[in-house]
Amino acid sequence: MLDKKSSFNGSESIASLVFLILGIVNIAFVLLICIYLIIAGLPAIKEIGIIDFLFGTRWASTATEPEFGILPFILTSIYGTAGAIVIGLPLGFFSAVYLAKFANKKVRTTIEPLIDLLAGIPSVVYGFVGMLVLVPAIQVIFNLPDGASLFAAIIVLAIMILPSIIKISITSLEAVPNEYELGSLALGANEIETCFRVTVKAAKSGIAAAVVLGVGRAIGEAMAVMMVAGNAANMPSLFESVRFLTTAVASEMSYSSGLQRDALFSIALVLFVFIMLINATLNMLLKRGGKR
Amino acid sequence: MKKQLASLLMALGMSAVVATPAFADMNISTDGSTSMEKVIGSLGEAFSEANSDVNFTYNPTGSGAGINAALEGRCDIGLSSRALKADEAAKLDGTTLCLDGIVVVVNPQNPVKDLTVEQIAQIFKGEIANWKDLGGADSQIVLIGREAGSGTRDGFETVTNTKDACKYRQELTSTGDVITTVSQNPNAIGYASLAAVSDKIHVVTVGGVSATKETIQSGEYKLQRPFVLVTRKGEKLSEAAQAFFDYAMSEEAKPIIEMAGAVPNK
Numbered sequence A: 001m002l003d004k005k006s007s008f009n010g011s012e013s014i015a016s017l018v019f020l021i022l023g024i025v026n027i028a029f030v031l032l033i034c035i036y037l038i039i040a041g042l043p044a045i046k047e048i049g050i051i052d053f054l055f056g057t058r059w060a061s062t063a064t065e066p067e068f069g070i071l072p073f074i075l076t077s078i079y080g081t082a083g084a085i086v087i088g089l090p091l092g093f094f095s096a097v098y099l100a101k102f103a104n105k106k107v108r109t110t111i112e113p114l115i116d117l118l119a120g121i122p123s124v125v126y127g128f129v130g131m132l133v134l135v136p137a138i139q140v141i142f143n144l145p146d147g148a149s150l151f152a153a154i155i156v157l158a159i160m161i162l163p164s165i166i167k168i169s170i171t172s173l174e175a176v177p178n179e180y181e182l183g184s185l186a187l188g189a190n191e192i193e194t195c196f197r198v199t200v201k202a203a204k205s206g207i208a209a210a211v212v213l214g215v216g217r218a219i220g221e222a223m224a225v226m227m228v229a230g231n232a233a234n235m236p237s238l239f240e241s242v243r244f245l246t247t248a249v250a251s252e253m254s255y256s257s258g259l260q261r262d263a264l265f266s267i268a269l270v271l272f273v274f275i276m277l278i279n280a281t282l283n284m285l286l287k288r289g290g291k292r
Numbered sequence B: 001m002k003k004q005l006a007s008l009l010m011a012l013g014m015s016a017v018v019a020t021p022a023f024a025d026m027n028i029s030t031d032g033s034t035s036m037e038k039v040i041g042s043l044g045e046a047f048s049e050a051n052s053d054v055n056f057t058y059n060p061t062g063s064g065a066g067i068n069a070a071l072e073g074r075c076d077i078g079l080s081s082r083a084l085k086a087d088e089a090a091k092l093d094g095t096t097l098c099l100d101g102i103v104v105v106v107n108p109q110n111p112v113k114d115l116t117v118e119q120i121a122q123i124f125k126g127e128i129a130n131w132k133d134l135g136g137a138d139s140q141i142v143l144i145g146r147e148a149g150s151g152t153r154d155g156f157e158t159v160t161n162t163k164d165a166c167k168y169r170q171e172l173t174s175t176g177d178v179i180t181t182v183s184q185n186p187n188a189i190g191y192a193s194l195a196a197v198s199d200k201i202h203v204v205t206v207g208g209v210s211a212t213k214e215t216i217q218s219g220e221y222k223l224q225r226p227f228v229l230v231t232r233k234g235e236k237l238s239e240a241a242q243a244f245f246d247y248a249m250s251e252e253a254k255p256i257i258e259m260a261g262a263v264p265n266k
Helices: A002-048 A050-055 A071-102 A105-120 A123-141 A150-174 A178-186 A191-202 A204-220 A223-228 A245-255 A258-291 B002-019 B037-050 B063-071 B117-125 B151-159 B175-184 B213-218 B239-249 B251-259
Strands: B027-032 B055-060 B077-080 B092-106 B142-146 B170-172 B188-193 B224-232
Touching: A002 A050, A002 A258, A050 A071, A050 A258, A071 A105, A071 A150, A071 A191, A071 A204, A071 A245, A071 A258, A105 A150, A123 A150, A123 A223, A123 B175, A150 A204, A150 A223, A178 A191, A191 A204, A204 A245, A204 A258, A223 A245, A245 A258, B027 B037, B027 B063, B027 B239, B037 B055, B037 B239, B037 B251, B063 B077, B063 B092, B063 B224, B077 B239, B092 B151, B092 B175, B092 B213, B092 B239, B117 B142, B142 B151, B142 B175, B151 B188, B151 B224, B170 B175, B175 B188, B224 B239, B239 B251
Parallel strands: B027 B055, B027 B077, B142 B170, B142 B188
Antiparallel strands: B077 B224, B092 B188, B092 B224
16 A cells, blocks of 8 residues: 555656656757847847947848848838738637627538638748739739739738637637626627627637737748748838848848848847747736736 | 679779879868859869868858958968959969859840840849830839849849849849749849749840850850859969869869859860
């Protein structure tokens, strides 16, 4: 009896040790990446000067007198992400409300796997389709000399963030207790009123989390954007060729050297800080939702 | 069977001939042009494969830095993707390894089929902004280029003398993307290396000369630049470096150079 108990304890402590080690490995990876990025990213910022780097409007990394201003990239990333949310959020949110509350079972069982499929498509495929279909279409519709633009990138990003917005919104809408809705209906509200005044209000923090997750995905996307945005280092404008923070790093990394390479790491550091801020916001929102 | 054995023995014998020289100085260091990375990389790889005791290094620093490194003796062979200037040629020998041909491509629908080097430079600097000025349709010219640091971009801007002055609409990261984009947009013009030509796009003739291996070798086709091996005048290379130099200039190396996208010397 005693033996059995001690062996049980033994396996228990081994299991907890294994999980502890796995946890530490995970944290070590995160720390390693953080520390490496900071070490690799700071020297160029120091050399260029943080004001010139963050607020310079001209990027000419291989010119005879190189300039390293990344304000166009920062603004493009912000505008692009904001645009993707403006288009993607209403689309995703209303789809989620429909699927969670109004769709009959048959519709839902057909559409949900399709949304999963949308989430599973690799970003290079989005980029490729965007390059072959969307970019020429924009060129024709808006009568532009060339369709590769911030607008094309926004459309691609909006489609890419749809699945996560829909999925998380559905989950949070379904987590609202049925009694709330029944109570509202009993008080004489109709179904639409119940849905938007009661259910959506109760699911608010979950939907906010969906938005933040969408922002995180949109700001970190490189491949699809690189194929449709044109990549010229212009200040952002809806129908002009633009370069994002992510594509600035990805497009020049392969042949870069010296200060140019260091500056690319610095861009990565700036992007990293952005994404950390977004994650912190996400955690805050989720915590607030949990408390309620 | 006997025949097979004989040819096997012969092959062994031949590889032994190639592999036998053992070099006193095992290091071959090259330094210079980033555009030559592919050519010099494949040559170095093939050479080290045949001579496993050789340590081949390539330091991509740019033509100017490579010439300086050769001058100061910091490397065995300097690499330059331009001909040596007169003051450099006083102390250094430049041997043309091969030629780099760059083609200008437009959409097949575009009626403009021939441009001069001068016109190409004006187009990419934004001085000519509409196709109608060149006999084409009345539409804005869309410039498709490569990313900063790309060897093709460096080559194109050098031969057209448009360095840091190009007003690109799109900067793409691969030759394939340039070809696809130009094939999609009737207003587009782009550039690529000679090896990338496909029938989805139209290659313009430059001053009436079309880009082929022969016209590049004869110098008739103007959008080209030499890839030059730079060595110090009157100074002997180390045995290993000399062996590599001879190998790079040999007939045997020509298919490798061609595979790497350049045009070998005649």
